[in-house]
Amino acid sequence: MKCQFCEKPATFHITELTEPAGPQVMHLCEEHAKGFLQKGATPPVSAIAGALAKQIGQVGDDLEELDQKECPVCGISFFEFRNSGRLGCPYDYTHFESDLRPLLVNVHDKTKHVGKRPTRSAGTADSFARMIGLRREMEEAIEREDYERASEIRDELKAMEDPIRTPPSDPDETT
Amino acid sequence: MKRDADFDELARYPGEWMRGEGPESDIVISTRIRLARNLADFPFIRRCSDEDRLSIERTVRARMDSLTDQRWKSAHYVDLEPLSEIDRQLLVERQLISREIAESDGSRAVAFDVTEGYSVMINEEDHLRIQVMKSGLDVQNAWEQVNRIDDMLEEVILYAFHPRYGYLTACPTNVGTGLRVSVMLHLPALVITEQMDRVFRSMQRINVTVRGLYGEGSQYTGDFYQVSNQVTLGYTEAELLALVGEEVAPRIIEYERKARAALLKNNRDDLHDEVSRAMGILSTARKISSEETMHHLSKIRLGISLGLISELDVKVVNQLFLQSQSAHLQKLQGRVLGTAERHARRASFLQHHLAGKDDPTWN
Ligand SMILES: [Zn+2]
Numbered sequence A: 001m002k003c004q005f006c007e008k009p010a011t012f013h014i015t016e017l018t019e020p021a022g023p024q025v026m027h028l029c030e031e032h033a034k035g036f037l038q039k040g041a042t043p044p045v046s047a048i049a050g051a052l053a054k055q056i057g058q059v060g061d062d063l064e065e066l067d068q069k070e071c072p073v074c075g076i077s078f079f080e081f082r083n084s085g086r087l088g089c090p091y092d093y094t095h096f097e098s099d100l101r102p103l104l105v106n107v108h109d110k111t112k113h114v115g116k117r118p119t120r121s122a123g124t125a126d127s128f129a130r131m132i133g134l135r136r137e138m139e140e141a142i143e144r145e146d147y148e149r150a151s152e153i154r155d156e157l158k159a160m161e162d163p164i165r166t167p168p169s170d171p172d173e174t175t
Numbered sequence B: 001m002k003r004d005a006d007f008d009e010l011a012r013y014p015g016e017w018m019r020g021e022g023p024e025s026d027i028v029i030s031t032r033i034r035l036a037r038n039l040a041d042f043p044f045i046r047r048c049s050d051e052d053r054l055s056i057e058r059t060v061r062a063r064m065d066s067l068t069d070q071r072w073k074s075a076h077y078v079d080l081e082p083l084s085e086i087d088r089q090l091l092v093e094r095q096l097i098s099r100e101i102a103e104s105d106g107s108r109a110v111a112f113d114v115t116e117g118y119s120v121m122i123n124e125e126d127h128l129r130i131q132v133m134k135s136g137l138d139v140q141n142a143w144e145q146v147n148r149i150d151d152m153l154e155e156v157i158l159y160a161f162h163p164r165y166g167y168l169t170a171c172p173t174n175v176g177t178g179l180r181v182s183v184m185l186h187l188p189a190l191v192i193t194e195q196m197d198r199v200f201r202s203m204q205r206i207n208v209t210v211r212g213l214y215g216e217g218s219q220y221t222g223d224f225y226q227v228s229n230q231v232t233l234g235y236t237e238a239e240l241l242a243l244v245g246e247e248v249a250p251r252i253i254e255y256e257r258k259a260r261a262a263l264l265k266n267n268r269d270d271l272h273d274e275v276s277r278a279m280g281i282l283s284t285a286r287k288i289s290s291e292e293t294m295h296h297l298s299k300i301r302l303g304i305s306l307g308l309i310s311e312l313d314v315k316v317v318n319q320l321f322l323q324s325q326s327a328h329l330q331k332l333q334g335r336v337l338g339t340a341e342r343h344a345r346r347a348s349f350l351q352h353h354l355a356g357k358d359d360p361t362w363n
């Protein structure tokens, strides 16, 4: 198989996520593969791998400990995130906040959202944890046919969904 | 919302964003904007149980049903799980769904409107992927439409939104705005003159990604490139729209225009020869793969825009790009075709349409 950008044999097969076609394999010669990965055109997945590699360089011996850190809500470990590039639940942005921040800086150069805000939101990050937990509890209640408890939880979830106006900006951050 | 869609009818219909109209449409095929959104009270897809996924699909469907907007009522809602592989592939070819969601398992769905050119994927990498497609370079209109749909859904769905990190997404590369602006460009002259490397290099450091487009089986089809913003956090939507739509795309369009003009000036005969050969092959071949088809159609499209071919409309070429793909061919034929049959069917399909026969499927 030839390199996609020249006549040399393709020795690198890089899978990346493209829009809208989904995961794609790039077939590149060594030279173009190097260029591709180093250039600004870094694909998302490589960006995560690259950023994490740097981060891990800094972490050193603590890596093993970090890998074992798990989200109390969805149970994902940092190791699983590192391997898949995908987080497990909204609460991960809170639970792994300090671990993710260098990655966000590396990918986006910034760590603070300045764009559109929904007119209502779940309030605090802890509400994600609470809502996901409640929903799970409700499913368990339905499973053991405790419909009274299930409907209590449904009401509670509904109350949490009721409009909580999104604050105009982050109160505790200045960056 | 309508609960199903007529896929035979869909295959015959060219799709608004493939009409080959809109600003800069000699070079820009289409503009696509998507927003990634997640529900606040579910884990992300990776950590969802089967029941969670089903529950997300049902919740979103019910909430969408509660919307009263008239345009929303004409949308189709299609459960992807029980759909045949060919029908799923058809939706991929029309870019209404991603290959990723087509090939995954479990509860998943898409709501779409063909004439409006939007779709909402449910249980893709994120719970919701809202996207709008426009023909040509039309970033502002695409944004206004996708933003309206987002506002509508936000009324009935509580999103996972964080005061500091914005819209939370399964992959940290999408967090913040969750916005990806993509412009699909046809750049044959830059490819012929071997300047794509220069384009790639010039896009370094400015937070955009340039990608080649792939056909079936991940074969490189050349000439088609997609530019999109790489960053999503720390910039406003307006800044990201301007980055792609006003800064990067126009610059590449200008490069391509210059390369086309230079080719026409210095290599007109070679170019005319290549375009005519492409036309010759597609008009006479008895068997042809989709990769080879793409390759020659690309040359023909260039020939039309440079005035080297006058008897063909770019609309027809765009239609052929779409309908010569495997699932479209099979839907138009009304049955499943093997590879060899497909290649033969594709050749006769192309022959028929390039012979200038009137086209009953294009209104
Ligand atoms: Zn190469």
Ligand SMILES: [Zn+2]
Residues within 6 Å of the ligand: A071, A072, A073, A074, A075, A076, A088, A089, A090, A091, A092
């Ligand atoms: Zn989690």
